[in-house]
Amino acid sequence: xxxxxxNKDRLRDALRELPSYEPPDDLxxxxxxxxxxxxxxxxxxxxxxxxxxxxxxxxVWISLQDSLQGQSLRSRKLRRWxxxxxxxxxxxxxxxxxxxxxxxxxxxxxTTSYSVEFVxxxxxxPDWEEDEAAFALVEEWCAQTPLLCSNPDLQLLQRELxxxxxxxxxxxxxxxxxxxxxxxxxxxxxxxxERTSLLKQMLERMI
Amino acid sequence: MNKLSNCWMTLLLLCAADxxxxxxxxxxxxxxxxxxxxxxxxxxxxxxxxxxxxxxVETWDRNEVKIVLELVAKHPDRxxxxxxxxxxxxxxxxHGDMIYFRNYISPDEGQxxxxxxxKAIYTVTxxxxxxxxxxxxxxLANVSNLSRFLRLRTEFSNVFLQNLSGDIGLTTRFGDxxxxxxxxxxxxxxxRSDITLHDISGDFDIRSTYGIIKxxxxxxxxxxxxxxxxxxxxxxxxxxxxxxxTLTAHYGNISVPNDLKFNFLENSSATKRWKFSPxxxxxxxxxxxxxxxxxxxxx
Numbered sequence: 001x002x003x004x005x006x007n008k009d010r011l012r013d014a015l016r017e018l019p020s021y022e023p024p025d026d027l028x029x030x031x032x033x034x035x036x037x038x039x040x041x042x043x044x045x046x047x048x049x050x051x052x053x054x055x056x057x058x059x060v061w062i063s064l065q066d067s068l069q070g071q072s073l074r075s076r077k078l079r080r081w082x083x084x085x086x087x088x089x090x091x092x093x094x095x096x097x098x099x100x101x102x103x104x105x106x107x108x109x110x111t112t113s114y115s116v117e118f119v120x121x122x123x124x125x126p127d128w129e130e131d132e133a134a135f136a137l138v139e140e141w142c143a144q145t146p147l148l149c150s151n152p153d154l155q156l157l158q159r160e161l162x163x164x165x166x167x168x169x170x171x172x173x174x175x176x177x178x179x180x181x182x183x184x185x186x187x188x189x190x191x192x193x194e195r196t197s198l199l200k201q202m203l204e205r206m207i
Numbered sequence: 208m209n210k211l212s213n214c215w216m217t218l219l220l221l222c223a224a225d226x227x228x229x230x231x232x233x234x235x236x237x238x239x240x241x242x243x244x245x246x247x248x249x250x251x252x253x254x255x256x257x258x259x260x261x262x263x264v265e266t267w268d269r270n271e272v273k274i275v276l277e278l279v280a281k282h283p284d285r286x287x288x289x290x291x292x293x294x295x296x297x298x299x300x301x302h303g304d305m306i307y308f309r310n311y312i313s314p315d316e317g318q319x320x321x322x323x324x325x326k327a328i329y330t331v332t333x334x335x336x337x338x339x340x341x342x343x344x345x346x347l348a349n350v351s352n353l354s355r356f357l358r359l360r361t362e363f364s365n366v367f368l369q370n371l372s373g374d375i376g377l378t379t380r381f382g383d384x385x386x387x388x389x390x391x392x393x394x395x396x397x398x399r400s401d402i403t404l405h406d407i408s409g410d411f412d413i414r415s416t417y418g419i420i421k422x423x424x425x426x427x428x429x430x431x432x433x434x435x436x437x438x439x440x441x442x443x444x445x446x447x448x449x450x451x452x453t454l455t456a457h458y459g460n461i462s463v464p465n466d467l468k469f470n471f472l473e474n475s476s477a478t479k480r481w482k483f484s485p486x487x488x489x490x491x492x493x494x495x496x497x498x499x500x501x502x503x504x505x506x
Contacts, residue, residue, distance in 0.1 A: 036246065045248070107243075108241045108242065108243050108299065109241070109242045109243070110239060110240065110241050111239070111240045112237065112238065112239050112240075112292075113237075113238045113240065114236065114238075114285070115236045115238070116233050116235060116236065117233070117234045117281065118231035118232070118233055118234070119231055119281075120231050120232075121231075160417075167363075167381055167399070171363065174259070174345050174363070177259075177312060178259045178325045178326065178345065179281070179282075179321070179322070179323055179324030181259075181324050183346075183347075184345060184363075187381070191381075
């Protein structure tokens, strides 16, 4: 923009001589938080949404084009720096995203509380492996005498049993990882009931 | 006399309570609660990935997504519970329009394997139009009042849904699904899960293996397509005669109200294919099962 001022040189000098101050670092953080999460954010977004859009006049594009053509010779020399510049830019973008994630992750409100519950340990006693011998026995019979288990019905039951046994193993592993949780033990009990029912059906067909 | 018997009763109850406590072990419960509110913009979506988690999702009228995440460790020794609660890791992140909530178990370096009983409890509140992707392993999910989009995938978790509409896709394995008030385009893929749906309307596509499916409608506008294997299907409606039915059972039975005159396209012991077209068809019910029964009934 052109300055319409009679003593513009003096004015420029005076402006240049004005002292400059940096605000303290801790000023920016509350402003950023207010912009990102504060109550004024929806108002701000609405206001941004309402801002008018303008097309730049034709002469701006022409002037841009001219200045770019003028730089074409210099840009050829710069081309070999493009990969390095692109890599630096990429690192910058990744760092910015990482910083964004960090900044959102850093300001949690965390509180710790304590209480006491009474739990009947007898109910949580791990007794789910006690009858595995019976299941192993049926598998052993099928392995030793394949004809005994050749019946398609029996094979279907066997496959179903294998799926449930696999689910049981998943739950036992979960109990090991998350502790003796009553909900997990409840699910395990349901699976054990189904497995027992399947075992009985298999035995009926084998005998 | 009355006063005396009251005293005895009180004493007896106190003794019983004392005995019950004496049989139990006191567990020290340490809970770390994390709270955060994130800005929501139209087009944002929320992803929740829980492990051993109870996840509750509710809606509100604010343009924000709030999470209250409780990380709980229980052990008879408080010091152990305090140590183990730190092994429940979590992340709350927002990258552009994507909001991610996640927890998993991982002890800090040099720390032993957790000995406490661990769980995470999520309470997430978001705008009803916010699309939600939810995954959970070992726990439960309770989602209500979403109006646009839900994708839910759970294993070993019970699922409770209330008043949901829009595009809904549910995949569940080893965990029951209970829903009240589902409408829109609904797809359910269930294995080893019982499904109970009340007050449904819209287009439903249900695939089930090893489960009991119970559907309760009340003269609803519902197009229902069920394919089930080793499962029983129950369809209850006060006026079952207003729907058109195509029912197929391989190695199973079909039971329908006596006053509905079905056409038996096929009726052998191995395969039954029955069809019913009412005078004024409100919606269509197509059920295809193998190794299971179909029951259409007026409740």
